[in-house]
Amino acid sequence: MPDKLKRVFRRISSKSLRTVDRMFTASQRVVFIHIPKCAGKSVAAAIHNAMGSLLEPWINSRHARLAVNSVLPDKVTSEKVEATARYRNYLLAYFLHSGRKLIYGHLPVNRQLVTEFSQEAAFVTVLRDPVARWKSHYIYDRISNPDPSMLPYRRNSGCDLEKELDAVLASDRGLQLAYVPTMMLTGRFPVSRSEAETLSRVIMETLKDFAVVGFTDDLPSFASSFERATGVKIHIPRKNITASQATDENGALYKNLSALLDQPAVTRKIKKLCEVERKTFQILEKIYR
Numbered sequence: 001m002p003d004k005l006k007r008v009f010r011r012i013s014s015k016s017l018r019t020v021d022r023m024f025t026a027s028q029r030v031v032f033i034h035i036p037k038c039a040g041k042s043v044a045a046a047i048h049n050a051m052g053s054l055l056e057p058w059i060n061s062r063h064a065r066l067a068v069n070s071v072l073p074d075k076v077t078s079e080k081v082e083a084t085a086r087y088r089n090y091l092l093a094y095f096l097h098s099g100r101k102l103i104y105g106h107l108p109v110n111r112q113l114v115t116e117f118s119q120e121a122a123f124v125t126v127l128r129d130p131v132a133r134w135k136s137h138y139i140y141d142r143i144s145n146p147d148p149s150m151l152p153y154r155r156n157s158g159c160d161l162e163k164e165l166d167a168v169l170a171s172d173r174g175l176q177l178a179y180v181p182t183m184m185l186t187g188r189f190p191v192s193r194s195e196a197e198t199l200s201r202v203i204m205e206t207l208k209d210f211a212v213v214g215f216t217d218d219l220p221s222f223a224s225s226f227e228r229a230t231g232v233k234i235h236i237p238r239k240n241i242t243a244s245q246a247t248d249e250n251g252a253l254y255k256n257l258s259a260l261l262d263q264p265a266v267t268r269k270i271k272k273l274c275e276v277e278r279k280t281f282q283i284l285e286k287i288y289r
Contacts, residue, residue: 028230029121031096032104035184037136038128039216039236044104046223046234051102064088064106065147077149078172082189089187096121110187111202114209122211122230126222127181127284130277134177134270135261138168142257143250161260169269178273182280196276203280204287213288 032047034040068084075083085108092107096117103121114123128136142152142164151168168174176189182196183189185203190196207213211229214222219236227233260266271278 028232029101030103030230030232031092031109031117031121031123032102033109033123033125033184034104034106035125035127035133035181036106037133037140038126039219040104040106040126042219042236042238043126043214043222046236047102047104047226047232050232050234062144062146064091069147078176081150081176085183085188106184108184108187109206111206114206118209118211123209124212124214124226124229125185125207125210126214126216126219127281127288128216130178130181130274130281131267131270133181134274135258137177137180138165138261139254139257143253161256165260165266169266169273174273178270178277181277190276193276200276200280204283207284207288213284215285215289218289 028051030047030051032040032044034044064087065080065084068080068087072080072083088106089108089110092103092109093113095103095107096113109123117123138152141150141154143154145152145154147153148155151171151173152164168177179189179196182199182203185206186199188199190199212222212225214225223234223236261270
């Protein structure tokens with residue numbers, strides 16, 4: 001087939017897909033900011049199923065990290081983590097400017113984007129107790145993370161689980177895990193406690209322009225608020241990936257990690273790392289519950 005004819009067919013195919021997508025997708029633009037380990041797969045599936053979008057892919061943080069690693073292979077882990085956050089923030093800005101109706105995934109937002117687009121798109125998110133979120137994130141990475149430069153690492157099968165956890169708790173990686181919600185709602189990781197406290201105030205202002213702020217332990221209320229804000233009724237299934245690992249070949253590891261993380265001394269250390277996040281979460285509970 002001549003190249004010119006191929007190009008014509010590609011244009012027709014692309015135009016047809018966009019037409020079908022407009023026919024079956026709700027007119028309301030929705031931006032779901034998925035904070036990792038906050039019921040994101042369940043909520044995204046519910047929104048996707050209700051809105052019928054055909055062309056909006058899930059944006060996965062691991063894929064973004066691998067992309068950054070390909071471009072910046074010689075950078076240290078902390079720099080790669082920062083670059084990945086910026087990359088995903090740029091992706092969100094691109095999708096917003098490109099007119100996508102449904103945007104969801106591990107895409108950090110910032111105050112400027114929300115201010116610019118909140119009149120034409122419904123920003124929504126779901127929050128979770130920071131300590132429970134930290135533990136879930138740690139277990140998920142320990143079972144699934146393929147990057148040996150960033151603990152916990154899934155192929156570290158011969159290591160002592162307690163020593164590995166202690167290493168994370170005593171390092172910048174532990175703080176990075178704690179500050180993931182702040183990064184997702186401001187676009188950057190804080191480099192100090194004072195900056196974390198400043199960004200906490202930014203989160204409060206940013207969320208004022210969100211259409212819906214929900215909580216993982218009350219998803220029915222989130223669904224009701226989502227319907228009031230968007231006119232779209234959703235049914236949220238259960239798609240807890242971390243918990244499902246308790247019944248597969250990683251079941252023993254999942255249970256051992258859960259028991260380890262629930263030890264009182266370990267929980268106290270995690271609470272210390274999440275101190276600013278916990279204060280922010282408690283304030284947000286009072287506002288949005």
